[in-house]
Amino acid sequence: MRKLNIGLTEEQRQGVINLLNQDLADAYLLLVKTKKFHWDVVGPQFRSLHQLWEEHYTALTETIDSVAERVRALGGYPIGTMEGFLKVATLKEQAETVPLATEMVSQLVNDHEQVIRNLRDHVDQCGDQFHDQGTADFLTGLMEGHEEMAWMLRSFIEGESLQSDGSQQSQGIKTPVGV
Numbered sequence: 001m002r003k004l005n006i007g008l009t010e011e012q013r014q015g016v017i018n019l020l021n022q023d024l025a026d027a028y029l030l031l032v033k034t035k036k037f038h039w040d041v042v043g044p045q046f047r048s049l050h051q052l053w054e055e056h057y058t059a060l061t062e063t064i065d066s067v068a069e070r071v072r073a074l075g076g077y078p079i080g081t082m083e084g085f086l087k088v089a090t091l092k093e094q095a096e097t098v099p100l101a102t103e104m105v106s107q108l109v110n111d112h113e114q115v116i117r118n119l120r121d122h123v124d125q126c127g128d129q130f131h132d133q134g135t136a137d138f139l140t141g142l143m144e145g146h147e148e149m150a151w152m153l154r155s156f157i158e159g160e161s162l163q164s165d166g167s168q169q170s171q172g173i174k175t176p177v178g179v
Contacts, residue, residue: 010129017076025089031060037104112150119143
């Protein structure tokens with residue numbers, strides 16, 4: 001096999017590959033949870049959540065493929081088994097029961113936020129420790145996608161009364177958003 005000559009040492013590439021495989025494992029677990037909730041949701045929110053989660057698992061499927069291909073571009077091999085994913089993932093399965101729709105949303109928000117925190121750390125490590133700005137940029141894009149999905153899910157369960165100027169109504173007092 002021809003040795004890669006892309007400006008990164010073997011150790012740098014392996015460090016990045018390890019981070020990417022953790023991101024891949026988390027994305028796969030998040031995909032499985034999202035699909036499961038897509039199938040199991042019931043109640044008045046069924047249609048909107050069913051459709052939203054279909055959008056999310058479609059995006060997660062694309063993310064998974066992109067991460068695996070990035071691992072291959074760096075000369076590594078992506079994890080490809082559930083056993084492997086479960087060993088390195090930071091997310092945990094919650095297979096005991098089928099929760100109510102709002103709890104499903106809450107669990108997915110927590111998972112996306114965990115992935116976002118991990119990606120922030122991995123962006124820094126890729127750039128600072130491993131000097132792989134390309135992967136740092138790639139992970140920044142993934143992080144932005146998870147931030148949008150988390151926002152959509154949070155918006156579903158965090159309803160607040162807002163004024164037309166974006167301020168919040170709090171016990172009869174008008175408060176600017178973010179204060």
